[in-house]
Amino acid sequence: MVAIFVWFRTGWLINWNPPDVDEIMLPESTCRSIFTKVNWFLLTFYDISSGDDFRLFFLAICSLWVISVIGTFVSTMNLFFIVVLCMETLPNLYGRHQNEVDNVAIKVYRQLNNFYKNFEHTVLDKIPRGPVKEKRFH
Incomplete structure (x- = not known):
């Protein structure tokens, strides 16, 4: 949209004719891909x-x-800087120390899984649940 807007507004400088909106078409595969992603998101x-x-x-x-x-x-600008810095450095560090990181990740995953099981057993299982009604979609 921005590219077409700039083209319409500055095309007269370089003698470019603006595009005809009726000729702009998206391939069906692109539309299906976008629809699939939006549908998954919803x-x-x-x-x-x-x-x-x-x-x-x-x-x-x-x-x-x-x-x-x-x-x-953290302010937005600092958070953006931290994210960019992590995107630049973490893949390289992971490539160098892949085995150690994987071992630590497995340990953390097991601990979090045990924590969730304990939380579910001590808190969530004590919440009274009513009879489950079957959902009907028309």
């Missing part, structure tokens, strides 16, 4: 908001809380 939001998968709902709540905590302590 279904994921629906799954989170419906509460069918409590683990996903809990993960979404925790992620939003972590983002809000980070946002209170």
Whole structure:
């Protein structure tokens, strides 16, 4: 959109004719790809908001809380700088120390899985649940 706008506004400088809007077409594969991604995104939001998968709902709540905590302590520009710095350095460090990082990641995953099982056993299993009604989609 921006490229077409700039083309319309500055095309007279270099004698370029603006494009005909009726001739601009997207291939069907591109439209299907975009639709598939948007559909997946909406279904994921629906799954989170419906509460069918409590683990996903809990993960979404925790992620939003972590983002809000980070946002209170770090400005947007500093956060952008940190993200760019990590994108430049972390792949190289992972390539050098792949085995050690994988071992630590496996240990952390197991500890988080045990923590979630304990949390589920001590807190979530004590929440009373009513009878489950079958959903009907028309």
